[in-house]
Amino acid sequence: MKKSILIVGQSNMAGRGFINQVPEITDERIYMWRNTRWQMMNEPINFDRHVAGIGPSASFAAAWLLDHPEDEIAIIPCAEGGSTISEWQSDQPLFTNAITQTKVALENTELVAILWHQGESDSHSDLYTNYEKKLIDVLESFRSQLNLPNIPIVIGTLSDELGKAGFGMSCTQSEKINDIIEKVGNSIPYVGLASAEGLSLNPDGIHLDSVSQRVFGIRYYQAYTKLMNYSKSLASEAAILEDIYSKMPTQAEKMNKLNTQFALGKISIDTYMESYQSINQGE
Amino acid sequence: MKKSILIVGQSNMAGRGFINQVPEITDERIYMWRNTRWQMMNEPINFDRHVAGIGPSASFAAAWLLDHPEDEIAIIPCAEGGSTISEWQSDQPLFTNAITQTKVALENTELVAILWHQGESDSHSDLYTNYEKKLIDVLESFRSQLNLPNIPIVIGTLSDELGKAGFGMSCTQSEKINDIIEKVGNSIPYVGLASAEGLSLNPDGIHLDSVSQRVFGIRYYQAYTKLMNYSKSLASEAAILEDIYSKMPTQAEKMNKLNTQFALGKISIDTYMESYQSINQGE
Numbered sequence: 001m002k003k004s005i006l007i008v009g010q011s012n013m014a015g016r017g018f019i020n021q022v023p024e025i026t027d028e029r030i031y032m033w034r035n036t037r038w039q040m041m042n043e044p045i046n047f048d049r050h051v052a053g054i055g056p057s058a059s060f061a062a063a064w065l066l067d068h069p070e071d072e073i074a075i076i077p078c079a080e081g082g083s084t085i086s087e088w089q090s091d092q093p094l095f096t097n098a099i100t101q102t103k104v105a106l107e108n109t110e111l112v113a114i115l116w117h118q119g120e121s122d123s124h125s126d127l128y129t130n131y132e133k134k135l136i137d138v139l140e141s142f143r144s145q146l147n148l149p150n151i152p153i154v155i156g157t158l159s160d161e162l163g164k165a166g167f168g169m170s171c172t173q174s175e176k177i178n179d180i181i182e183k184v185g186n187s188i189p190y191v192g193l194a195s196a197e198g199l200s201l202n203p204d205g206i207h208l209d210s211v212s213q214r215v216f217g218i219r220y221y222q223a224y225t226k227l228m229n230y231s232k233s234l235a236s237e238a239a240i241l242e243d244i245y246s247k248m249p250t251q252a253e254k255m256n257k258l259n260t261q262f263a264l265g266k267i268s269i270d271t272y273m274e275s276y277q278s279i280n281q282g283e
Numbered sequence: 284m285k286k287s288i289l290i291v292g293q294s295n296m297a298g299r300g301f302i303n304q305v306p307e308i309t310d311e312r313i314y315m316w317r318n319t320r321w322q323m324m325n326e327p328i329n330f331d332r333h334v335a336g337i338g339p340s341a342s343f344a345a346a347w348l349l350d351h352p353e354d355e356i357a358i359i360p361c362a363e364g365g366s367t368i369s370e371w372q373s374d375q376p377l378f379t380n381a382i383t384q385t386k387v388a389l390e391n392t393e394l395v396a397i398l399w400h401q402g403e404s405d406s407h408s409d410l411y412t413n414y415e416k417k418l419i420d421v422l423e424s425f426r427s428q429l430n431l432p433n434i435p436i437v438i439g440t441l442s443d444e445l446g447k448a449g450f451g452m453s454c455t456q457s458e459k460i461n462d463i464i465e466k467v468g469n470s471i472p473y474v475g476l477a478s479a480e481g482l483s484l485n486p487d488g489i490h491l492d493s494v495s496q497r498v499f500g501i502r503y504y505q506a507y508t509k510l511m512n513y514s515k516s517l518a519s520e521a522a523i524l525e526d527i528y529s530k531m532p533t534q535a536e537k538m539n540k541l542n543t544q545f546a547l548g549k550i551s552i553d554t555y556m557e558s559y560q561s562i563n564q565g566e
Binding site for chain 2: 016018021034035036037039042043044047048049050051053078080093094096097100104165166202203204205207259260262263264265268269
């Protein structure tokens with residue numbers, strides 16, 4: 001059975017990295033959930049906004065496949081830009097929708113992890129005073145409502161660069177939120193912590209850029225492997241990404257790329273047919 | 284209360300028209316449903332695929348607003364590329380998902396129409412022999428499960444150009460499917476018919492191009508007004524589109540466009556801030 005991961009939180013889990021600034025991740029063993037169905041993953045995965053872009057889940061999934069080459073992994077995208085921790089409490093529509101989508105997805109997949117990133121929208125107005133309880137409530141509610149009491153959850157810290165420029169200026173208390181995320185990430189069983197330390201932002205001062213998102217996905221995966229007590233030593237972030245990027249594309253992946261170019265009107269039907277035949281003949 | 288429309292069917296309802304080949308439709312009174320929330324509409328509305336593009340619903344909504352300038356209209360996108368009529372029967376996940384999404388959306392909107400376009404995936408292998416019953420079942424199931432027995436539904440015919448080139452070559456029996464769509468569209472109470480006659484396709488030979496999709500949305504709206512017995516005479520398709528395109532953008536619409544450009548990395552933060560201030564000062 002396919003494995004799956006649920007991705008939840010706000011925009012930096014959905015992804016706002018610019019699409020063309022990093023190498024593509026295309027892998028016919030990575031799927032994404034749309035309209036109650038699985039399709040081969042193509043970024044943006046979590047289309048909560050028309051400006052959605054690169055998030056951490058593609059490189060997480062690709063890193064996971066390096067350790068599980070015979071498996072398939074499917075991403076259930078339920079993150080919502082700008083959402084607050086209060087909007088993720090278990091009686092709220094965002095939470096209910098994530099549970100509903102995941103339960104349908106679990107009819108033919110097995111959930112192996114939940115990836116969570118949220119907090120920018122709570123980094124002001126002393127909202128941190130209630131944040132720890134609310135965060136724990138959300139994580140525990142995912143486990144209880146999915147009836148998976150020990151499902152690994154990886155949560156990530158907020159960027160150190162918040163509060164300095166652009167839209168990030170509103171995040172005046174992100175350090176206090178980060179203290180709580182670190183505490184929760186280090187204290188609850190089967191909850192792991194991915195650090196955003198040193199990651200860089202888009203010019204808007206709030207969204208992780210694509211290069212950072214690729215790295216962040218690897219950090220989420222490394223935190224996951226720690227939770228799972230994998231014995232093998234982990235390569236560096238850069239080496240793992242290099243492994244991912246250097247994978248030779250399969251016939252299905254070449255076809256996916258060709259179909260995308262044609263469907264977007266970037267190549268003519270003649271070029272399409274020629275390339276189609278070359279790919280089909282295994283060239 | 285906001286009004287809403289549900290859009291269902293396959294890829295030509297979702298939309299595959301190339302985004303940059305037609306003028307934008309931006310209107311702060313048009314919303315779209317994402318993650319159980321309303322956001323201002325930006326195409327692509329129905330993101331069933333990463334190659335989603337222009338469909339008929341934006342021009343439908345904009346035409347609707349010409350007649351209801353004080354209202355707001357919200358689009359619930361549930362169309363799925365490549366889906367067959369069998370996959371839309373009321374016990375199937377696509378149908379169930381559309382009902383679930385719509386019921387949540389109806390907590391704060393009032394459904395005024397369902398727009399349906401489907402049939403390419405049934406235009407072969409004698410699938411037309413069961414198509415009429417299955418189509419009627421789907422339409423009646425939407426009404427019964429939403430508990431809206433007389434909700435206006437507009438269905439559209441398939442392109443005359445199918446069966447001639449590219450991916451459309453597989454649609455060898457689209458005329459037979461069209462006969463059924465026309466019959467159903469002319470015989471069931473409160474079901475209207477939008478004709479695809481004369482509309483043109485992308486080079487793939489199966490997807491309506493953007494120019495045609497804008498026109499198709501107007502035809503869907505004209506069929507809707509007939510169902511509603513609006514007494515006013517309707518302008519031509521071209522005149523209605525001209526009205527839509529010539530609307531002066533509001534401050535919120537200008538800001539939406541500016542935010543999009545910045546979020547996609549197309550303008551610098553300095554340009555963003557300058558334009559932001561100009562828009563804010565009503566320039």
